[in-house]
Amino acid sequence: MRQPIRLLVVSVRFLLVAASGILASLPAFSESLEHCFVGNYHLEDRSDVDISPSVDGTLRWRKFDGTTGALHPQANGTWTSTRGWTKAADGMVVSFAGCDGNAIRFGGIAGTRTDFDVHEITFESHGTRLVGRLVLPRGEAKVPIVVLVHGSEHDSALTSYSLQRMLPAQGIGAFVYDKRGTGKSGGTYTQDYSLLAYDAVAAATTTRSFAGARLGSIGFQGGSQAGWVVPLAASRTAVDFAIVGFGLAVNAIDEDQQSVELQLSEKGYSRGEIRDALKVARAAEKVIASGFSNGFAELDRLRSRYSGARWYKDLRGDYTYLILPRSEAELRIMAPEFDWHTPWNYDPMPVLRSSRTPQLWILGGEDYDAPSRETRKRLQSLIAEGRDYTVAYYKNAEHGITLFEVDATGERISTRYAPGYFQLIRDFALHGTVSGQYGDAELTRPLRHD
Missing domain, CATH: 1.20.58 (Methane Monooxygenase Hydroxylase; Chain G, domain 1)
Known part of the structure; x- marks a missing residue:
């Protein structure tokens, strides 16, 4: 069985399965545990670990190097970890200092939950009330802010998106919101890319207003179906960058x-x-x-x-x-x-050709849900024409830019995020470009950087 929930990922295939009732059968995460332990923790070894809600009474931990696992509660109050989305124990034991504390002990290393400046915000787009959250690093300094744009998932981004904490822990603000028809937001769920792009524009406008003097640069980030939405949104409002993970330049x-x-x-x-x-x-x-x-x-x-x-x-x-x-x-x-108003034959290329926004696309060579070969070819042709695109290609990564094993039945089981994946997002948000090595990613940079 492949991973049930990925960061910012639900493909059209997964979304269709969900609508058939599979996701509806998953138990809701305990509100008390979510309130107690969810957060980003700074450890004594100078690394960070993010704890997010998951399914079946578990938590999920993610580190910026791409390692991840599921945490399972034990009778003695500790949590034991299984590697990636497998069922194999990885030897990691985690404990928390209770609901009134901010301490963690992660694999024997002590840490403390990081405090952020958090603003809960309600805004409107095309007559629909949307609910968002602006998360900023503590302080008064200007910071880049990333507006997190949904894929095709039905679940609440306010609950499930760990980048809303992982990026602020790296000095980057994040605005996360429940898209229409999901979580706390109103309206009806849709896959109308144009309408969703207008919602993303409204989110960016709201971000500018609430961030005020702390806003340095601003851009969009999203995965999967957001590969169609993010470039549309970037064509409708002035942003400094756009980041697409495992998206498509085809219909x-x-x-x-x-x-x-x-x-x-x-x-x-x-x-x-x-x-x-x-x-x-x-x-x-x-x-x-x-x-x-x-x-x-x-x-x-x-x-x-x-x-x-x-x-x-x-x-x-x-x-x-x-x-x-x-x-x-x-x-x-x-x-x-x-009946989601999906534009099945939408051609993204005119928007991509006309873009003047620096864009980073992160693609996986083993992506069954959004095969990347033609998309990579098209993006590289845009780069050859002088467009400001950067392509990071992970040959062995699947949808979600995760690596995987294949079990005895032939099913893929995700084990971790590709090394360098989160660093790519961070560096592009900070600088509008990437440099150096990001795991085994093959980078194609815009001509102006060569």
């Missing part, structure tokens, strides 16, 4: 096509077999893009033709696999719960 139909191709090619199927699989996927994509209103005859014809093919059992894509086993009647019933 959502191409996303599924490329996912099918990557998955089947890695399983060793021939080019001819993959071409046939892509035909089936294209028929499924047409059904979902139509709002489950047409395309069923072609889908049925191709399913009947290829259901006996050896590759059919491995045909998944980003969302094709949800369509394949269901009848027309079942799919039509599903239509209302997927």
Whole structure:
């Protein structure tokens, strides 16, 4: 089983599964534990560890070097850790000083929770009340501030986004908000990129107003679906930088096509077999893009033709696999719960070509949910044309820029974030550029930096 919740990550595929009820079955995190222990702690070895709420009564720790694990409560009041999103114990024991304290002992190293200047803020966008939080390092100095933009997740960013603390611990402010239809915000959940971009612009405007004299520079950061939203938002308001993780420079139909191709090619199927699989996927994509209103005859014809093919059992894509086993009647019933106004054929390239905002894109070579090959190629072509883009490519990273193991059943299990991932975000927010080495990331920088 791959990791259930990632930092700022929920792909279209994961989002569709969630809407089918899987996420709804996860128990809510204990409010008391969240209140007591969530925070960013500075340790005596001069590193920081962030503690965030998770599922099934657990906590999640993250360090800036990319290591992470789940914390499980024990009867003696301590917490034991399992590595990444695996079930393997990593030997880490953690204890807290109780609900009235700010102390932690993390793997034998003492630490203290870091205090930030925190402002809870309500603002409006297109008639919808949104709830946000501005988190700043303590002091009076000007700081860059990152507006954290959602992926496609349904959960509350105010609760789940650990960057709202990890960045301030590095001297960078963060504005986090629950997008419409999630958490404490009003409105209806949507995947309308344009509307979400206007919400992000409203968040940036609110940030400028509340940060006042402390605002140095300002920019957007987001992952996955935010790869479509962030550049749109940056085209509508003046910002100093934009950071996209595991996003796409193609549309959502191409996303599924490329996912099918990557998955089947890695399983060793021939080019001819993959071409046939892509035909089936294209028929499924047409059904979902139509709002489950047409395309069923072609889908049925191709399913009947290829259901006996050896590759059919491995045909998944980003969302094709949800369509394949269901009848027309079942799919039509599903239509209302997927009525999210998703612009399936949205072309992001005109916005990317016209951008004058320095942008950092962080991509994973093993990303099944948002395959990066064509996106990387397109971004590199923009760099060759003189655009101000930086691409950091982690060959072995999957969606979320996490590394993984493969278990005996062939399932990926995420183990940690790629080394250098969080440092990339920090340095680009601080300087509008990156320099040096970030783990094994392959960097393509704008021509002006060469």
